[in-house]
Amino acid sequence: MKITFFSTKPYDKEFFDKVNQDFKFELEYFETHLGPHILNVIVHSDAVCAFVNDTLNAEVLESLSKKGVKYIALRCAGFNNVDLEAAKRLGIRVSRVPAYSPEAVAEHAMAMILTLNRKTHKAYNRVREQNFSLNGLMGFNLYQKTIGVIGTGNIGTAFAKIAKGFGAKILAYDITENQELKDLGIEYVPMDKLLSDSDIISLHCPLMDSTHHLIDKESISKMKENVMIINTSRGGLIDTKAVIDGLKSKHIGYLGIDVYEQEEKLFFRDLSHTIIEDDTIQRLMSFPNVLVTAHQAFFTEEALHQIATSTLTSLSNFEANNEFENPNAVLV
Incomplete structure (x- = not known):
C-alpha cells in the first residue's frame, strides 16, 4: 500500500518511518496541508494520511476518489474537517486515532x-x-x-x-x-x-x-x-x-x-x-x-509513537478487511 502524508513535519517522518518497519508500507511525505491546490501530487496512492487542519471536504474527497484513493487515515482524534457523508457516498473508508495518550x-x-x-x-x-x-x-x-x-x-x-x-x-x-x-x-x-x-x-x-x-x-x-x-x-x-x-x-x-x-x-x-x-x-x-500554545498538547514521545502505530494499524486492517480492535477508530 502507498500512503501519501500531508502537513508533515520532521517528527512525523521520524516516528512513522520507525513504526513502518513492521508494516512495510510505501510512505510519501508532503509538508504542505491537504487541499484542492495540492491534489496533483497524489499519484498511485491507496491512502492519504491527514492531520487536524487538512481540508477533506466533498470537493477534495471526490478528487481523491477519482485518483483511486480508497482510505483516509486521520492521525488525530478530531474529524470535524472531514465530510463523512461524502466519504461514505464515494466508498472511501475513514479512520482516526481516538486515543493516543x-x-x-x-x-x-x-x-x-x-x-x-x-x-x-x-x-x-x-x-x-x-x-x-x-x-x-x-x-x-x-x-x-x-x-x-x-x-x-x-x-x-x-x-x-x-x-x-x-x-x-x-x-x-x-x-x-x-x-x-x-x-x-x-x-x-x-x-x-x-x-x-x-x-x-x-x-x-x-x-x-x-x-x-x-x-x-x-x-x-x-x-x-x-x-x-x-x-x-x-x-x-x-x-x-x-x-x-x-x-x-x-x-x-x-x-x-x-x-x-x-x-x-x-x-x-x-x-x-x-x-x-x-x-x-x-x-x-x-x-x-x-x-x-500552538496545538502542542499532544506533543510527547509516547503520543507520537501511539499515533503512528494506531494509524498504520488502521490502514493495515482496512487493506486486509480485518475487524478493528477499537471500533471508535472507524468513522466510515
Whole structure:
C-alpha cells in the first residue's frame, strides 16, 4: 500500500518511518496541508494520511476518489474537517486515532493552569534579566478551588484525576457520566451549575454543531468573576470575540488556549519573520493574562509513537478487511 502524508513535519517522518518497519508500507511525505491546490501530487496512492487542519471536504474527497484513493487515515482524534457523508457516498473508508495518550493533553492543560496561575513564564524571563522581584507574580492555591471539566472522555477523565490530586473540588459535565469518576467523588452537575460554580473551567469535548461556540457571551455571563478558561480541545468551542470582550471587562481573569478557531493559517509554522494579519490572535496575545500554545498538547514521545502505530494499524486492517480492535477508530 502507498500512503501519501500531508502537513508533515520532521517528527512525523521520524516516528512513522520507525513504526513502518513492521508494516512495510510505501510512505510519501508532503509538508504542505491537504487541499484542492495540492491534489496533483497524489499519484498511485491507496491512502492519504491527514492531520487536524487538512481540508477533506466533498470537493477534495471526490478528487481523491477519482485518483483511486480508497482510505483516509486521520492521525488525530478530531474529524470535524472531514465530510463523512461524502466519504461514505464515494466508498472511501475513514479512520482516526481516538486515543493516543490522553495523559499528554491532560498534563498540558494542567501545565497551562499552573503557568497562568503562578506566572512561571514571566518569572523565568525576569530572572534571566536579573530581576528577582516578586511584584505582580502572585497566584492562588489550587487546593480546595472548584475546577469544572466539560467532557469526560479519555482526556477529560485523565485531567479530572490530575486536578483531583491537587485537592481541588471537581465538577463534571457530559452527556454520558463516567462511573469511575463518580466513584472517585467527582460530581456531575448541569452545565449552568458548572459554569456558575467553577473557578477554573477546562474544555475536553469534541467540536460538533452542538458544541460550536460552547463558550460564548451567554455562557461567560454565567461564570464567576475572574474565572480561568482552558481549551486544549478544538478552537471552535470558543467564540473568540466573546472571550476578548470577557477579558476586556475583567470577567475572565485568565485564558489558556492550545487551539484557535483560525489556527490552520498559523499553527505548525514558523512565522517569526512575517507579519501576522490575523488581528484577533494578535489581540489575544496582547493580554498579559492570556497564554497561547500552538496545538502542542499532544506533543510527547509516547503520543507520537501511539499515533503512528494506531494509524498504520488502521490502514493495515482496512487493506486486509480485518475487524478493528477499537471500533471508535472507524468513522466510515
